[in-house]
Amino acid sequence: xxxxxKLTTIFRVVFDNDEINLRPEMTANDVDGWDSLSYVNLIIAxxxxxxxxxxxxxxxxxxxxxxxxxxIDSKFAER
Amino acid sequence: xxxxxxxxxxxNIGHLCSRFQCDLGLGGKTALRWLGAHEERVDYTFSDLERxxxxxxxxxxxxxxxxxxxxxxxxxKVPEVYFTFLGALxxxxxxxxxxxxxxxxxxxxxxxxxxxxxxxxxxxxxxxLLRIRERLPSLRHIILVDxxxxxxxxxxxxxxxxxxxxDDYETPVTPPETPSVLHxxxxxxxxxxxxxxxxxxxxxxxxxxxxVLSLQPHDLYWCTADHGWVTGTSYGIIGPxxxxxxxxxxxxxxxxxxxxxxxxxxRITIWxxxxxxxxxxxxxDPALFERVDLSRLRHIFSVGEPLNPEVISWxxxxxxxxxxxxxxxxxxxxxxxxxRPGLAIKPGSMGKPLAGVEAAVVADxxxxxxxxxxGNLCLKPGWDAMFISYFHHEDVYRxxxxxxxxxxxxxxxxxQDGYYWFQGRSDDVINTSGHLVSPFEVExxxxxxxxxxxxxxxxxxxxxxxxxxxAFVALHKGYEWNSDLALxxxxHISNRVSxxxxxxxxxxxxxxxxxKSGKIMxxxxxxxxxxxxxxxxxxxxx
Numbered sequence: 040x041x042x043x044x045k046l047t048t049i050f051r052v053v054f055d056n057d058e059i060n061l062r063p064e065m066t067a068n069d070v071d072g073w074d075s076l077s078y079v080n081l082i083i084a085x086x087x088x089x090x091x092x093x094x095x096x097x098x099x100x101x102x103x104x105x106x107x108x109x110x111i112d113s114k115f116a117e118r
Numbered sequence: 119x120x121x122x123x124x125x126x127x128x129x130n131i132g133h134l135c136s137r138f139q140c141d142l143g144l145g146g147k148t149a150l151r152w153l154g155a156h157e158e159r160v161d162y163t164f165s166d167l168e169r170x171x172x173x174x175x176x177x178x179x180x181x182x183x184x185x186x187x188x189x190x191x192x193x194x195k196v197p198e199v200y201f202t203f204l205g206a207l208x209x210x211x212x213x214x215x216x217x218x219x220x221x222x223x224x225x226x227x228x229x230x231x232x233x234x235x236x237x238x239x240x241x242x243x244x245x246x247l248l249r250i251r252e253r254l255p256s257l258r259h260i261i262l263v264d265x266x267x268x269x270x271x272x273x274x275x276x277x278x279x280x281x282x283x284x285d286d287y288e289t290p291v292t293p294p295e296t297p298s299v300l301h302x303x304x305x306x307x308x309x310x311x312x313x314x315x316x317x318x319x320x321x322x323x324x325x326x327x328x329x330v331l332s333l334q335p336h337d338l339y340w341c342t343a344d345h346g347w348v349t350g351t352s353y354g355i356i357g358p359x360x361x362x363x364x365x366x367x368x369x370x371x372x373x374x375x376x377x378x379x380x381x382x383x384x385r386i387t388i389w390x391x392x393x394x395x396x397x398x399x400x401x402x403d404p405a406l407f408e409r410v411d412l413s414r415l416r417h418i419f420s421v422g423e424p425l426n427p428e429v430i431s432w433x434x435x436x437x438x439x440x441x442x443x444x445x446x447x448x449x450x451x452x453x454x455x456x457x458r459p460g461l462a463i464k465p466g467s468m469g470k471p472l473a474g475v476e477a478a479v480v481a482d483x484x485x486x487x488x489x490x491x492x493g494n495l496c497l498k499p500g501w502d503a504m505f506i507s508y509f510h511h512e513d514v515y516r517x518x519x520x521x522x523x524x525x526x527x528x529x530x531x532x533x534q535d536g537y538y539w540f541q542g543r544s545d546d547v548i549n550t551s552g553h554l555v556s557p558f559e560v561e562x563x564x565x566x567x568x569x570x571x572x573x574x575x576x577x578x579x580x581x582x583x584x585x586x587x588x589a590f591v592a593l594h595k596g597y598e599w600n601s602d603l604a605l606x607x608x609x610h611i612s613n614r615v616s617x618x619x620x621x622x623x624x625x626x627x628x629x630x631x632x633x634k635s636g637k638i639m640x641x642x643x644x645x646x647x648x649x650x651x652x653x654x655x656x657x658x659x660x
Contacts, residue, residue: 047299052609053609053612055246055611055613056242056243056244056245066368066371067370067371068155068156068157068369070369071194071218071242071243072218072219072617073371074371074372074617075217075371075372075398076219076551076616076617076618076620077219077612077617077620079622080605080608080609080612080617080620082610083605084605085608087601087605109543115425117638
């Protein structure tokens with residue numbers, strides 16, 4: 040399973056929407072319910088799903104799904 | 119204003135915001151400058167508003183809906199929100215709006231209580247509605263804005279309905295007391311209640327848009343509030359359009375750079391926003407504000423939570439403007455106590471009552487308190503935008519009026535200069551980012567999470583959101599609090615109620631403190647969280 044595929048599964052649970060199909064360029068404007076309030080839930084779920092921790096700086100820097108995916112991949116590459 | 123706005127006894131908000139403006143010669147003027155999330159821009163004139171809203175009024179009539187029946191909009195910001203809001207009001211349906219991030223429990227509470235007959239939504243939200251459909255016996259139709267064809271006998275396509283509808287709709291003369299807009303608001307006990315307004319409210323919404331927001335014919339106005347919130351309808355639709363003002367609405371998510379770009383590029387002159395948004399902007403790189411040209415901006419207004427003095431101070435430097443804090447409630451329908459241009463700002467204060475609005479700080483026994491004494495903030499009933507009922511809960515409505523005053527539920531004091539200062543709530547309702555959240559709603563939803571036996575929820579001070587939601591839980595035997603359960607609880611609240619109701623912190627207790635009659639003692643939880651004295655605990659069930 041690719042990172043994007045795994046993220047898709049997490050997004051579907053967090054936003055209660057089985058129709059989400061993530062692409063790297065997608066932003067909060069492309070996913071119903073993705074706003075500053077639900078972002079905290081999303082980050083916690085992604086951290087838990089991948090077994091990683093983001094820094095505050097990283098959390099603030101994600102502009103789209105691609106940023107998030109690349110950050111996850113880089114954390115695994117460092118291991 | 120009143121004389122000019124109301125002619126031949128026609129108080130209909132839908133009419134006054136569209137056809138009336140065309141009759142005044144503004145048909146060709148831009149009413150809505152729609153900015154989509156992906157940079158698309160569409161201008162709709164007042165003639166467009168008139169045409170689309172009339173079509174939708176005809177759609178509702180053709181589907182057999184009658185005045186007084188309830189229509190709800192369950193959508194994020196899209197242009198159809200505005201057309202259908204005005205169209206349903208033209209047809210004299212009671213028109214409710216819902217936050218698009220509401221979960222099914224929140225939807226069920228509101229749609230079920232109101233006996234909603236028709237809901238406008240889109241495909242991606244349909245699943246939530248279908249899950250509760252069987253528990254909504256009054257619901258006859260769901261209309262989808264993004265379906266090209268009808269999906270079934272009762273799930274219909276907006277496009278198809280509108281295509282077959284006439285542009286012509288003669289709005290019946292609508293008396294001022296005719297029910298109009300319905301917004302659900304949370305209390306500390308029980309389910310949310312629907313604050314019902316009537317078409318008369320347009321008088322005060324229009325007047326305050328002119329006198330407080332200082333809107334003038336050439337203005338470009340941007341209200342960032344979602345229509346699920348009363349600000350989004352009173353001042354994101356009704357007030358400005360009743361004055362023929364051009365409004366910008368942005369369909370994208372919060373993005374500091376984008377917001378500043380909108381202010382600059384679209385030459386916004388009056389901006390109405392919320393303290394949480396301003397505090398989020400405060401966290402941005404100061405260089406962002408140095409680059410932006412806000413010379414067109416005349417005034418900034420804020421609503422939702424008290425505005426901290428440091429936000430005003432920051433805005434003076436970063437935005438080169440004052441921010442005028444306005445105070446009002448879902449129930450008041452329009453601005454009541456406010457800072458405004460021409461009135462010296464005392465940072466942190468609510469300002470002074472609007473002319474014609476009588477406010478007072480009242481003791482629990484009904485005595486009006488002298489200056490500088492804290493008490494219950496009350497208003498003398500009778501202002502034009504006052505709610506006319508809690509829909510289907512007349513008894514609760516009556517309880518809001520005592521000793522000749524409307525009791526707002528807020529506490530405050532008035533200083534010697536007549537300025538009011540917000541002190542807090544007299545009940546347990548939580549104000550997080552301007553949204554009132556009922557602890558009861560969150561506590562009830564937490565009990566649905568496997569493993570959670572008891573719950574108690576409070577609001578705690580928060581730098582960004584004014585208050586954050588803090589949950590205390592007691593677990594069933596055999597369960598252990600861990601990150602899995604915490605995430606389950608968070609997502610459950612987020613999806614069943616709404617993200618704004620999600621607790622930011624959880625604490626596990628052996629038991630939730632309750633009175634001997636079983637009432638959750640939130641004040642004990644609050645004291646425990648803040649490390650203060652819990653006061654009298656003689657009724658605590660130990």
